[in-house]
Amino acid sequence: MSIGIGYGKVILFSEHFVVYGVPAIALGITNKAIVEIKKSDSLGYTSDTQGTIPELTTKSIRNVLEAMNIKENFHVHLKGDLPTFGGLGSSAAFCVAVVRALNNEYKLNLRNEQVNAYAYEGEKAFHGNPSGIDNTMATYGGAVKFIRGKTPAENKFEQVKIGSPLHFVIGVTGISSPTAKMVAEVRKFKEEEPDQFQNLCDQAGEIVKRGEKALASGDTKLIGELMNENQFLLRAIGVSIEQNETIIKAALSAGALGAKVTGGGGGGCCIALAKDEKHAKEILNAIKEKGFDRFITSVE
Numbered sequence: 001m002s003i004g005i006g007y008g009k010v011i012l013f014s015e016h017f018v019v020y021g022v023p024a025i026a027l028g029i030t031n032k033a034i035v036e037i038k039k040s041d042s043l044g045y046t047s048d049t050q051g052t053i054p055e056l057t058t059k060s061i062r063n064v065l066e067a068m069n070i071k072e073n074f075h076v077h078l079k080g081d082l083p084t085f086g087g088l089g090s091s092a093a094f095c096v097a098v099v100r101a102l103n104n105e106y107k108l109n110l111r112n113e114q115v116n117a118y119a120y121e122g123e124k125a126f127h128g129n130p131s132g133i134d135n136t137m138a139t140y141g142g143a144v145k146f147i148r149g150k151t152p153a154e155n156k157f158e159q160v161k162i163g164s165p166l167h168f169v170i171g172v173t174g175i176s177s178p179t180a181k182m183v184a185e186v187r188k189f190k191e192e193e194p195d196q197f198q199n200l201c202d203q204a205g206e207i208v209k210r211g212e213k214a215l216a217s218g219d220t221k222l223i224g225e226l227m228n229e230n231q232f233l234l235r236a237i238g239v240s241i242e243q244n245e246t247i248i249k250a251a252l253s254a255g256a257l258g259a260k261v262t263g264g265g266g267g268g269c270c271i272a273l274a275k276d277e278k279h280a281k282e283i284l285n286a287i288k289e290k291g292f293d294r295f296i297t298s299v300e
Ligand code: MEV
Pocket: 011, 014, 015, 016, 017, 018, 019, 087, 089, 127, 129, 130, 131, 132, 133, 134, 179, 183, 263, 264
């Protein structure tokens, strides 16, 4: 048996717009997917966590095996503490964990770059047209500015500076919306309203520019304001549903500096920025009172 690990992420600025080449900023979180693989006569998948879609997951394992040119079959078991309802990069974390488990099984000494590329092939089963930000985050972690290239090999990413510790609360709607579906809905919006969509992309690009500076200087007030601005854009493209809005409202009422959908939306997860650790607990309680699952994550 071999084991592999992949980490989750939150997108701070510019999800969805990143699919169309706008830069985005994402932060790695410590919640992780852990995968155990055992050689088997046929491909199999089981999970300790709720919310995964077995058909897509099995397809992603097949994609990874094919990409790595591995002819043997495995039973793959997923565990770990990364919620799989969407928004936290759980499918990418799973793919990275599978690649790393295979790397351990066959002692391949893969470089991160190769892990990332193979995981991207797995991600295609879930996303259809992934930008590559999720598998990049699951492979490298940290605080990253990501720009999609014309091909995966042309994607660019760099670590961004974090000037002061950031304390986030993640609110989990418990509603799973496949990222592929959300990305397809946004594409429809783009095709129907090309000018409006371009305008929203331009605004997202500005938010990322200002956000990168605010992160570097540790200006948490401005980071929060930019998160709120970003949420306006996400509402405009229709990815923030009632449950997202309830979590965001609860967090802002508890004094969050900013709050928004993170990731694909249509449910999934929201992210709220607290002033400090103590304040994060207050936001946590406000989200709990509305009946949603929630947890705290910090970025140093
Ligand atoms: C999903 O975590 C982020 C999206 O922008 C899709 C993608 O970039 O592949 C919604």
